[in-house]
Amino acid sequence: MEYYKQINEIWRVQGYRKAINTLRQQKQPVRTKQDALKLPGFGHQLSDKLEEIVKTGKLTRLIESKKDSRAAVLGLLEGIFGVGPNTAREWYNDGVRNLSNARVRPDLTPQQRVGIDRYHDFNTRIPRNEVAQHFSVVESAARNIDSGLRCFIMGSYRRGVQTCGDIDLIVTKPGTKRIEEGEKSLMWVLQKLTTQLTAMGFLKVCLLGKDKGGKDSNSKWYGASMLEDIGIWRRIDILIVPWSELGASLLYFTGNDLFNRSIRMLAVKKGMSLNQHGLFKDVIRDKNWKKIHRGTLVEAHDERKIFEALGIKWLEPKERNVG
DNA sequence: TCTCAGCGCCG
DNA sequence: CGGCGC
DNA sequence: GAGA
Ligand SMILES: O=c1ccn([C@H]2C[C@H](O)[C@@H](COP(=O)(O)OP(=O)(O)OP(=O)(O)O)O2)c(=O)[nH]1
Ligand SMILES: [Mg+2]
Numbered sequence: 001m002e003y004y005k006q007i008n009e010i011w012r013v014q015g016y017r018k019a020i021n022t023l024r025q026q027k028q029p030v031r032t033k034q035d036a037l038k039l040p041g042f043g044h045q046l047s048d049k050l051e052e053i054v055k056t057g058k059l060t061r062l063i064e065s066k067k068d069s070r071a072a073v074l075g076l077l078e079g080i081f082g083v084g085p086n087t088a089r090e091w092y093n094d095g096v097r098n099l100s101n102a103r104v105r106p107d108l109t110p111q112q113r114v115g116i117d118r119y120h121d122f123n124t125r126i127p128r129n130e131v132a133q134h135f136s137v138v139e140s141a142a143r144n145i146d147s148g149l150r151c152f153i154m155g156s157y158r159r160g161v162q163t164c165g166d167i168d169l170i171v172t173k174p175g176t177k178r179i180e181e182g183e184k185s186l187m188w189v190l191q192k193l194t195t196q197l198t199a200m201g202f203l204k205v206c207l208l209g210k211d212k213g214g215k216d217s218n219s220k221w222y223g224a225s226m227l228e229d230i231g232i233w234r235r236i237d238i239l240i241v242p243w244s245e246l247g248a249s250l251l252y253f254t255g256n257d258l259f260n261r262s263i264r265m266l267a268v269k270k271g272m273s274l275n276q277h278g279l280f281k282d283v284i285r286d287k288n289w290k291k292i293h294r295g296t297l298v299e300a301h302d303e304r305k306i307f308e309a310l311g312i313k314w315l316e317p318k319e320r321n322v323g
Numbered sequence: 324t325c326t327c328a329g330c331g332c333c334g
Numbered sequence: 335c336g337g338c339g340c
Numbered sequence: 341g342a343g344a
Contacts, residue, residue: 109334
């Protein structure tokens with residue numbers, strides 16, 4: 001809808017999403033520029049646009065933008081997994097206009113190749129109940145490897161939406177403090193789990209998190225999974241997290257992204273810092289706002305306690321759909 | 324005019 | 335490191 | 341895009 005700005009316009013998009021969010025929260029309909037201007041996220045430009053929509057039922061600027069074929073191609077290319085704004089622009093300037101052009105790029109990464117071959121699959125929303133089925137497959141396999149493992153469905157599924165863009169999962173184990181600790185470490189589990197599910201034919205391809213020769217920093221695995229009776233490849237993300245960081249991980253992986261960004265900004269305003277590993281205080285930042293010291297841990301295991309420490313009331317996952 | 328979250332993985 | 339993704 |  002309001003996604004008609006693609007090119008180097010991520011902040012404009014963020015502005016629109018914030019405004020949409022405040023608009024949703026309004027109980028009373030907002031009809032005039034005067035009303036709109038009072039709302040957070042609405043400045044003169046957006047208020048003008050709102051008034052135009054209310055009065056005429058359309059937005060001239062939007063109709064014009066539909067004719068922008070360059071934006072349409074850039075949008076198409078960015079729909080490829082592994083292609084972002086820069087690659088899309090570079091390819092466009094090189095004459096790429098469709099997926100077939102893109103498919104024969106010599107600089108195509110293995111990720112992008114899969115992204116093109118499965119373009120339609122990956123851009124198809126997943127019904128809620130199918131997400132749960134994928135989860136069951138992974139959970140059974142995990143429990144089979146180690147009965148102590150715990151799995152959670154995250155992302156938009158946890159926020160209660162009816163269709164999901166992908167499948168987001170967390171695998172953890174009570175008592176763990178580091179993903180590399182122990183005989184059957186979580187890292188080992190992830191490796192074992194993904195190889196096993198690939199051999200079963202459930203996981204179709206690995207897009208990130210392949211065991212690199214010697215290196216071992218694998219806390220995540222992104223790829224594709226498929227249910228035999230559905231036949232569509234789905235994007236699936238599996239994270240392993242230490243039990244000690246479960247709360248921060250749940251908070252992070254539940255989102256949505258705008259919610260995470262606003263709650264993290266709130267943390268900064270309160271002199272703290274929030275990431276997927278925990279909430280920290282006494283963070284030392286240099287003059288360029290870059291972190292020098294991580295600070296000391298406030299809370300990481302308990303999601304509710306992170307809300308408390310930030311001084312905000314608990315929000316159910318479904319209340320975290322921002323924008 | 325500056326900022327807009329914070330971090331993991333890959334080539 | 336830049337790029338991309340979550 | 342808004343906000344400081
Ligand atoms: O830029 C981002 C993107 C995602 N996330 C977190 C929040 C998000 O909820 C979660 C999973 O990401 P995903 O891209 O799968 O989003 P989603 O909320 O699950 O929506 P979708 O239904 O499109 O998968 O990771 C962020 O913190 N920042
Ligand atoms: Mg998701």
